[in-house]
Amino acid sequence: MIMEIENLRHLLHRSIFITLDYNLFKQRRVTREYEFSDLPGYVEEIVWPAYRNHLANAYDLARHSSTIVFIDGNVQKFSGESEVKTMLSKLSKNLLLIQADELQLSHAVDFVNTPKNGGISIFLGTTRDNFDGKQVVRLEFEAYDEMVYKELDRLCDELRRSCPTVDRIALIHKVGKVLVGEASIIMAVSAPHRKDAFRATEKGIDYLKSRVPIWKKVREFYSLK
Numbered sequence: 001m002i003m004e005i006e007n008l009r010h011l012l013h014r015s016i017f018i019t020l021d022y023n024l025f026k027q028r029r030v031t032r033e034y035e036f037s038d039l040p041g042y043v044e045e046i047v048w049p050a051y052r053n054h055l056a057n058a059y060d061l062a063r064h065s066s067t068i069v070f071i072d073g074n075v076q077k078f079s080g081e082s083e084v085k086t087m088l089s090k091l092s093k094n095l096l097l098i099q100a101d102e103l104q105l106s107h108a109v110d111f112v113n114t115p116k117n118g119g120i121s122i123f124l125g126t127t128r129d130n131f132d133g134k135q136v137v138r139l140e141f142e143a144y145d146e147m148v149y150k151e152l153d154r155l156c157d158e159l160r161r162s163c164p165t166v167d168r169i170a171l172i173h174k175v176g177k178v179l180v181g182e183a184s185i186i187m188a189v190s191a192p193h194r195k196d197a198f199r200a201t202e203k204g205i206d207y208l209k210s211r212v213p214i215w216k217k218v219r220e221f222y223s224l225k
Contacts, residue, residue, distance in 0.1 A: 119194030
């Protein structure tokens, strides 16, 4: 609900939104003790829809902000201090954003650049002016934000399993219209040595292209000369 209070939201360095599927949501609701018991249908007809509305609003706000973070509560556990520390450590090492505004390369580089790392690998994907011999006007991207954030989190976990020395990962994807020459995706990876950063970046882009639900729209994709 903090997301709806603009003056308060701007005071926060970072807002963490924990997402839950319906089964876990209901389980947590029924196992808590309240002064008054829920009436039949209250969770299904009022509480759950309200949560989904708050989540949708948070996703909309996050497209214009770098301070809202989403954690999959079905995967991340919070029952002990060590698990909370693990979550906070992950937040300090991953920058995952879906943005409607123009992407800023410096945002990704500043995040991954730390004194202990000797190599930073950067991939910048831009819109080219041709496709199959036709002149490209622009690309348009759509994303299913809820699944995208979950897949990007899995992507980071996979990169760290295959490239254990990787330190920080920034992955920012633009949605909406992307004109020729404009960046649609920025990925930056830092590691103590350049080869690990290079390898992780290539693996990360391949993973994103094959598994993350972000789509190019065909409508007005190119113009005929």
